Amino acid sequence: MDSSSKNNPKLDPTETLHMHLNNKKVRKSAAFDFWRVFSVVFGNSIGVGIYMKSKQALGAAHNPYIVIIMLIVMAFIGVSMVFVFIELGTSARNKYHTHTSFAETFIGRRTGSMFSLFYCIIYIPVYVGIMAITVSYYVFRSVDDYYNNEVWMNPDLEAFLIIFIAVIIVFFMCISNGYASNGWFKYLHIFFNNLKFVPLLFVLGLGFYAKFHLSTTAFVESNTSQWKMSYFILVIPMLLFELDGFMYGSSIEKEITHKRMLVFGQVVGVILVVMINMMFALSLYFGTSDADSLSLISNFLPSEGALVCKLIIALVVLGSVAGFTSFGVINLSSTTDNDGVQLVYYKKSKEMISHKLSGYINAVMISVVLVAINATSWIIYKDSLERTNPSAEYYYVGQAVTYLIDKISDAVVVIAFTTYLILMLAALANHKTRKVDDVMNVKGSVYYNIVASTLMGLFILYIYYDIFSQLGTGQIGKMLPPIFVIIFFLMLAISFIINEAKLSRIHIDDNDFVLRLNPKNWGKNYDRQKAIEQYKVKHQKFYESLNSN
Numbered sequence: 001m002d003s004s005s006k007n008n009p010k011l012d013p014t015e016t017l018h019m020h021l022n023n024k025k026v027r028k029s030a031a032f033d034f035w036r037v038f039s040v041v042f043g044n045s046i047g048v049g050i051y052m053k054s055k056q057a058l059g060a061a062h063n064p065y066i067v068i069i070m071l072i073v074m075a076f077i078g079v080s081m082v083f084v085f086i087e088l089g090t091s092a093r094n095k096y097h098t099h100t101s102f103a104e105t106f107i108g109r110r111t112g113s114m115f116s117l118f119y120c121i122i123y124i125p126v127y128v129g130i131m132a133i134t135v136s137y138y139v140f141r142s143v144d145d146y147y148n149n150e151v152w153m154n155p156d157l158e159a160f161l162i163i164f165i166a167v168i169i170v171f172f173m174c175i176s177n178g179y180a181s182n183g184w185f186k187y188l189h190i191f192f193n194n195l196k197f198v199p200l201l202f203v204l205g206l207g208f209y210a211k212f213h214l215s216t217t218a219f220v221e222s223n224t225s226q227w228k229m230s231y232f233i234l235v236i237p238m239l240l241f242e243l244d245g246f247m248y249g250s251s252i253e254k255e256i257t258h259k260r261m262l263v264f265g266q267v268v269g270v271i272l273v274v275m276i277n278m279m280f281a282l283s284l285y286f287g288t289s290d291a292d293s294l295s296l297i298s299n300f301l302p303s304e305g306a307l308v309c310k311l312i313i314a315l316v317v318l319g320s321v322a323g324f325t326s327f328g329v330i331n332l333s334s335t336t337d338n339d340g341v342q343l344v345y346y347k348k349s350k351e352m353i354s355h356k357l358s359g360y361i362n363a364v365m366i367s368v369v370l371v372a373i374n375a376t377s378w379i380i381y382k383d384s385l386e387r388t389n390p391s392a393e394y395y396y397v398g399q400a401v402t403y404l405i406d407k408i409s410d411a412v413v414v415i416a417f418t419t420y421l422i423l424m425l426a427a428l429a430n431h432k433t434r435k436v437d438d439v440m441n442v443k444g445s446v447y448y449n450i451v452a453s454t455l456m457g458l459f460i461l462y463i464y465y466d467i468f469s470q471l472g473t474g475q476i477g478k479m480l481p482p483i484f485v486i487i488f489f490l491m492l493a494i495s496f497i498i499n500e501a502k503l504s505r506i507h508i509d510d511n512d513f514v515l516r517l518n519p520k521n522w523g524k525n526y527d528r529q530k531a532i533e534q535y536k537v538k539h540q541k542f543y544e545s546l547n548s549n
Contacts, residue, residue, distance in 0.1 A: 029257060029258065030257075030258040030261055033257060033258045033261040033262075033265070034258075034261040034264055034265045034268075035265070036265070037261060037262055037264075037265025037266055037269070038265040038266075038268060038269045039193075041265065041266050041269030041270060041273065042269045042272065042273060045243055045269070045270075045273040046196060046200070046273060046276060049241045049243070050200070050276075050277060050280055051293050051313060051316070051317065052130070052134055052241070052317075052406070053238040053239075053241045054280065054281060054284055054291045054292075054293065055284075055290055055291045055292045055293075056238045056406070056410075057235050057238035057239060057281070057291070058218060058223075058281075058284075058285070058290065058291040059290075060231065060234045060235040060237075060238060061231050061232070061234070061235040062223060062226040062228075062231050063223050063224055063225075063226045063227065063231065064218045064219060064223060064224070064281070064282075064285045064291075065224060066227070066231050066232055066235060067235055067239075067281055068278055068281065068282070069232070070232055070235050070236065070239055071239060071274055071277055071278050071281070072274070072278075073455070074236070074239050074240075074243055074274065075270065075271060075274040076451075076452070077452045077455060077456060078243060078270040078273075078274065079267055079270055079271070079448070080445075080448035080449060080451065080452030081420065081424065081452060082263070082266040082267055082270055083263070083442045083444070083445035083448055083449070084423070084424045084427045084428075084442075084445055084448075084449050084452075085102075085423075086262055086263060086266065086440075086442055086445075087427050087439055087440065087441060087442050087445055088102040088105075088106065088423060088427055088439075089102070089262075090438075090439055090440040091105055091106075091436050091438055091439050098330070098331055098334055099115060099119070099419060099420070099423060100112050100115045100116040100119065100331065100334070100335060100343055101334065102423050102426075103115040103419070103422070103423060103426075104341055104343060105436055106423065106426040106427065106430055106435065106436055107422070107423075107426050109341050109343065110500065111422075112341070112343045113335075113343045113344065113496065113499055113500065113503070114492070114496055115419055116331070116335040116343040116344050117344065117492055117495050117496055117499060118415070118416075118419065118492055119328075119331050120328075120331065120332055120335070120344070120365070121365070121488070121491055121492055121495055122412055122415070122488045122491075122492060123412060123415075123416055124324070124327070124328035124331065124362065124365075124366065125365050125366045125368075125369035125370070126369060126373075126405065126408055126409055126412045127324055127409065127412065127413075128170065128173075128321060128324050128325055128328060128362075128366050129166075129170070129366050129369050129370035129373070129374075129405060130402070130405045130406060130409045131317055131320050131321045131324065132166040132167075132169045132170045132173075132321050132366070132370065133162065133163065133166040133370060133374055133401065133402050133405060134317050134402065135165075135166065135169055135314050135317045135318045135321065136161075136162045136163070136165040136166040136169065136398075137162055137396075137398030137399075137401065137402050138294070138310060138311075138313060138314035138317065138398075139165070139311065139314050140158060140161070140162055140396075140397065140398050141294065141310070141396050141398050142294075142306075142307050142310035142311055142314070143307070144396055144397070144398075145294070145298055145303070145306065145307070145310070146303050146304075146306075146307050149387050149390075149395065149396065150387075151387070155382065155385065155397050156382075158397045158398075159378045159382070159397055159398075159400070159401050162374075162397070162398055162401050162402075163370070163371060163374050163375060163378075163401065166370055166374070167367045167370060167371065169318065169321060170321070170325070170363055170366045170367050170370065171363045171367065173321050173322050173325040174325045174328070174329065174359045174360070174362045174363035174366065175359045175360065175363060176188075176322075176359075177322070177325050177326045177328075177329045177355070177359050178329055178354075178355045178356040178357070178358055178359020178360065179355075179356055179359065185322070188322065191319075192315070192316065192318065192319025192320075192322055192323075193319060193323075195312070195315060195316060195319065196316045196319060198312060198316075199309060199312050199313045199316055200276075200280070200316075202309065203280070203283060203284075203293050203296060203297070204279060204280060204283045205283075206283065206287060206296055206297065206300050207280075207282065207283020207284055207285075207286045207287040207288075207296060208282075208283050208286060209287075209300075210283075210286050210287030210288075210296070210299070210300070211286035211287070214287060214299065216287065216288060216289055216299065217285065217286055217287070217288075217289065218284070218285035218286075218288065218289055218290070218291060219285055219286075220289070230462075230466075233459055233462045233463060233466075234463070234466060236414075236459050236463060237410035237411070237413055237414050237463060238410060239277075240413045240414065240416075240417055241409060241410065241413045243273065243274070243277070263442065283296075284296060287299065287300075290391075293313070294310055294313070297309050297310060325359075325362065325366075328358075328362045328366070329355055329358045329359050329362055330355070330358075332344075332353055332358040332361060332362060333352060333353050333354065333355055333358045335353075336351075336352045336353045342503065344499060345499050345502035345503050345506075370405070373404050373405045373408060373484065374401050374402065374404070374405055376404060376480070377400065377401055377402065377403050377404030377405065378400055378401045380404070380476060380477065380480065381394055381400040381403055381404075381477065382394075382397075382400050384400065385397065385400055404480055404481065404484070407480075407481040408481050408484050408485065410481075411467050411481060411482070411485045412485075412488075414460060414463050414464070414467075415485075417456065417460065418460055420456075421453060421456050421457060421460065424449055424452065424453045424456075425453055427445075427449065428446065428449050428450065428453065431446055467481070467482050467485065468482050468485075470482050471483070497517075500513045500514075501513060501514045501517060505539075505542070506546065508532055508535060508536060509532060512528055512531065512532060514535075515528075515531050515532070515535060
């Protein structure tokens with residue numbers, strides 16, 4: 001922590017900086033800190049979502065102006081979350097700067113375990129799964145467009161290859177992360193981060209050029225005349241997917257010398273991310289009627305040029321797979337940290353899951369989820385394929401393959417932001433309770449937190465209502481996304497119980513959860529200490545082997 005932060009427990013992001021940067025060496029150091037934070041925020045946020053969800057966002061909002069308005073609202077919420085997560089990250093108790101670590105520190109170990117299992121079982125498999133399948137889909141869609149979407153391959157075979165290649169991508173990225181995250185793979189990730197700007201700037205240019213040379217636009221009366229309050233809320237999951245990742249800038253707090261740069265880097269990063277999302281959305285609205293970036297490219301370029309440009313976009317999405325598999329590998333390893341509080345059971349708490357093993361575990365979990373969801377999607381929706389109608393919902397084979405995971409990803413990102421909301425409320429409560437007293441407070445964060453948490457809470461409640469209301473439609477296509485969400489919740493609950501029972505068995509003196517699973521121990525006559533002693537006698541060999549290790 002720098003000297004100014006020691007003298008002033010309040011971190012004021014509006015304070016004049018030149019007083020603290022009075023020599024060239026310090027200025028260079030501060031500029032480097034700023035760039036590091038900014039790169040994390042910008043690199044995590046600008047990626048796959050901007051290509052995948054722009055079309056869905058317009059479809060949910062029914063009005064391009066609603067998307068722009070909600071992007072501004074999300075910018076305010078994003079800046080507020082930045083302030084909160086900076087506070088969470090300044091706690092000295094957080095060895096690993098993950099949301100699971102924050103949950104354990106500010107709420108409790110069991111909440112940290114629940115969050116850990118959510119990220120391992122649901123969030124990472126779905127999030128990485130949709131990115132990997134999108135890479136494969138974009139490749140096949142590019143070829144489909146080249147052949148004017150005529151049947152150049154058996155549709156079932158094409159669907160199989162889309163899924164199969166996605167699985168290969170997942171295994172390659174996860175295992176490479178496990179073995180070479182700080183070696184050659186790091187440089188590959190840097191290459192992908194730089195490559196993303198090539199198609200991004202190109203598509204931006206095409207869209208604004210189209211405004212003056214094409215009549216195709218999303219700003220037509222049938223769109224701009226639709227204003228419903230529900231549209232404002234239902235577009236949020238797509239925007240959350242586009243913006244998810246900006247709060248991870250707080251993860252490098254311990255490595256930053258100039259703490260004010262943590263604030264400035266993240267705030268500037270969030271604002272610039274939203275501005276680019278808005279510009280990208282506008283360019284698509286100017287050049288297309290449905291905000292599809294690949295369609296915009298087809299409208300301007302000859303088939304060969306369009307094929308190359310679309311394949312570059314597929315490479316950009318591949319870079320996002322590299323980034324988020326890295327997060328998945330690190331997250332799983334950190335949950336078994338035997339130097340801190342173990343959140344997920346692994347080998348009697350005597351070892352930590354290595355990055356290599358974490359890579360293999362993530363590869364298997366992501367692939368199982370990917371295959372299950374996308375194979376189901378193809379089986380259910382393939383009969384709706386209309387290869388002669390470009391405006392059809394299932395025009396490409398890949399659209400029928402990816403439809404279900406796309407809808408599920410919207411629900412999963414809402415669940416993820418629910419965990420962020422819980423952490424925001426925990427940070428707010430900590431100002432009152434001082435449960436964690438080594439936190440550096442960010443000036444104004446309480447007020448931003450109250451407003452942002454209120455808005456987020458209201459939005460999320462309505463979105464949950466909309467998701468589960470689809471169960472009453474009686475249409476299998478609409479019912480499947482909430483059914484999968486329920487299945488995920490059941491998997492999470494079962495995994496949590498098993499994990500708690502295993503951790504309890506090791507730490508039986510402090511945690512009698514495994515005993516509480518027995519209905520006989522639910523009554524008032526339950527003698528905790530006696531039950532623990534009896535359990536230890538009954539499993540004497542287990543505890544002898546535990547102590548010997």
